[in-house]
Amino acid sequence: MGKRILITNDDGIDGDGIVLLEKVARMFTDDVWVVAPDEERSGAGHSMSINHPIRIRQRDERHWAVRGTPTDCALLGIHELIPGKRPDIILSGINRGPNLGEDVTYSGTCSAAMEGAVLGIPAIALSQIIRYKSTIHWPTAARYAPEVLGPLLDMEWAPGQFVNVNFPNCPPEDVSRIRVTTLGQRPEGAFRPVGRVDERHVPYWWIKINFPEGGNEPGNDLQAALDNEVSVTPLRLDMTDRLAHERMQTLF
Incomplete structure (x- = not known):
């Protein structure tokens, strides 16, 4: 039977990436369960629904659509919906778009993995980098996801740890290698509010995404993306700045 895997995402239960991820997961085990948002929840971050009820719709024995955030999905999958033992690992994705650098703080994909780490369950977030209005290279994720997941599924995990994986924006034959990376940080300005006025002359805003160039350094995930590398970034819940703590x- 193998490990019990819970799959979720932030693109919604019908997203191309989650369908692909389930196929990859079934290469390793038949014990696969899907609990995912009923529609896209990109940018949800590590939010949960505490001011309104969470509704679910069961698609079949092992698939649930949740009117809630990716964190809600992880909580429901772990505590309520999957019978018997808890999942051995959480896979979140495969996200349609990058989760590099500071993206992990906004990302519902990464936050579902973070919730796994909070609850002591190994968790991996996976994303396929794209350029907007261009072809998305799902074959790249399909080709390299098994190579990444195999070693990670067998790895010894430390408490509070999760892993963030990004597949590069190129065809599979152009991928240079799989690389363990650090987390980068882009220059400021990736997200900007853009104002509009509706037909009743009431102002409103969209948040425009426009990733600025820069922030890439040798060994970080932003540089790996530029070099057509699969980026595997180990992360942890403890965000304490040790140097500042000492200073x-x-x-006081």
Whole structure:
């Protein structure tokens, strides 16, 4: 039977990436369960629904659509919907678009994996990098996801750890290698509010996504994307700045 895998995402239960991820997961085990949002929840971050009820719709024995966030889906899958033992691992994705650098703080895909880490369950977020209004290279994710997941599924995981994987924006034959990376940070300005006025002359805003160039350094995930590498970034819940912690001891 193998490991029990819970799959979720933030693009919605009918997204191309989650369908692909389930096919890949079934290469390793038959014990695969899908609990995912009923529609796209990109940018949901590590949010959960605490001010309104969460409705679910069961598609079949192992698939549930949830009117809630990716974090809600992880919680429901772990605590309520999957019978018997808890999942051995959570896979979140495959996201349609990058989750590089500071994206992990906004990303519902990464946050579902983060919730797994909170609950002591190994978790992996996976994303296929794209350029908007261009072809998305799903064959690249299909080709390299098994190579990435195989070692990670067998890895010894530390408490509070999760992993962020990004497949490069190129055909599979152009991928240079799989690389373990650090988390980069782009220059400011990736997200900007853009104002509009509706037909009743009431202002409203869209958040425009426009990733600025820069922030790439040797060994980080932004550089890996430029080099057509599959980026595998180990992350952890403990965000303490150790150097600042030491320096600030003299302040208080």
